[in-house]
Every structure is written in structure tokens, then in C-alpha cells.
Amino acid sequence: GYRSRAAYKLKQLHEETGIVQPGDTVVDLGAAPGGWLQVATELVGDSGSVLGVDLQRIDDIDGVETIRGDMTDEDTRAEVVERVGKADVVLSDMAPNMTGEYSVDHARSVYLARQAFETALEVLEGGGDLAVKVFEGPDTGRLRTDMEAEFEYVRAIHPEASRDSSSELFLVAKNHLTAPVRTGD
Numbered sequence: 001g002y003r004s005r006a007a008y009k010l011k012q013l014h015e016e017t018g019i020v021q022p023g024d025t026v027v028d029l030g031a032a033p034g035g036w037l038q039v040a041t042e043l044v045g046d047s048g049s050v051l052g053v054d055l056q057r058i059d060d061i062d063g064v065e066t067i068r069g070d071m072t073d074e075d076t077r078a079e080v081v082e083r084v085g086k087a088d089v090v091l092s093d094m095a096p097n098m099t100g101e102y103s104v105d106h107a108r109s110v111y112l113a114r115q116a117f118e119t120a121l122e123v124l125e126g127g128g129d130l131a132v133k134v135f136e137g138p139d140t141g142r143l144r145t146d147m148e149a150e151f152e153y154v155r156a157i158h159p160e161a162s163r164d165s166s167s168e169l170f171l172v173a174k175n176h177l178t179a180p181v182r183t184g185d
């Protein structure tokens with residue numbers, strides 16, 4: 001079994017988008033307790049590698065490296081870049097502590113998603129992919145637009161496994177562009 005029900009969300013994202021391929025190097029942000037790490041390490045197989053980061057301690061998983069740290073902290077982001085070098089996939093299931101006040105929770109969620117996006121821009125190879133959780137709200141559109149400038153395309157997916165929290169969606173950005181996007185012709 002998996003450590004978290006969240007594992008089934010990554011499985012569904014993978015079924016719809018093929019986000020994690022055998023041999024990939026994967027960075028998983030907000031990884032505790034480790035359900036996504038378990039799924040990701042199965043998907044990458046022996047030739048791949050997985051690095052998980054969280055504020056919380058993550059119990060050992062065979063073949064998975066972890067960092068305990070805060071992704072809003074520059075030192076943690078630098079450690080991720082240093083440890084992983086280049087990656088094929090960045091995943092983020094990071095979520096803020098909920099206040100129950102929607103605008104605050106939304107804003108904090110978008111802020112965490114942007115940390116994941118920034119990290120992805122630093123570590124992803126050309127052609128790499130990013131999947132990031134965000135609570136829907138007024139700032140989601142601009143995040144998506146900013147992601148669209150850096151990737152071939154972005155899809156918004158509501159996994160069935162997260163039906164209970166209906167405001168949660170995943171932006172899945174495929175094929176990181178290494179050359180600037182040309183606007184117009």
C-alpha cells in the first residue's frame with residue numbers, strides 16, 4: 001500500500017499525461033509522507049532517480065533521496081539544485097497550512113506553486129515537465145499564463161482522487177522550452 005491517498009492523484013495525473021517516464025530524474029516538492037515518492041520511484045525504475053523535499057521528515061524509501069527544508073527558503077532551493085543537477089520532471093503537491101479563509105489559502109497556495117515553478121526553471125532539461133498543485137482562484141490564470149511562456153503547453157487537471165477538495169487543481173506543463181517563445185510570427 002501507499003503512505004498517502006495522495007499517491008492516487010499522481011497515478012491519475014500520470015495516466016492522463018504520462019508525466020513520469022522510465023529513467024527520469026524526478027524532484028518532488030512537498031513530498032511528505034511520501035506517497036508520490038513511492039509512485040514516482042516505481043515509474044522511473046532502476047535507471048531513474050527521485051529526490052523528495054518537505055518541511056516534514058520523510059521516512060526512508062528505498063532508492064529515494066530526501067531533503068528536509070522549506071522551499072520558500074533560498075538555501076533549500078539552492079540545495080535542491082546542487083543535489084539534483086538537471087532533472088526531467090518537477091512535481092509539487094505543496095499545500096499551505098489552511099486558515100479557512102479562502103483568499104489567504106489561495107494566495108499562499110499560488111506562492112508555493114510559484115516556488116515550484118521557479119525551481120523547475122532552474123533544474124529542468126529542455127523537454128522536461130512540471131506538475132504543480134494549486135488552489136483555484138483569481139491568481140491561478142496568471143500563474144498558468146506564466147507557465148505557458150516556458151513550456152510547449154499547460155493542462156489543468158482535477159484528479160478524481162481529489163474530488164473532496166474541489167478547489168484543488170494540478171497544472172501540468174509539458175516540454176520545457178529552452179529557447180524563448182516567439183510571440184507573433
Ligand code: SAM
Nearest residue numbers: 004006030032033034035036055071093094095
Ligand atoms: N504528495 C505527498 C504524498 O503523496 O505523500 C503529500 C503532500 S501534502 C498534501 C503537502 C506537503 O507540502 C506537506 O507535507 C507540507 O509539509 C509540504 N509543504 C508545505 N509548504 C512547504 C514548503 N514551504 N516547503 C516544503 N514543503 C512544504
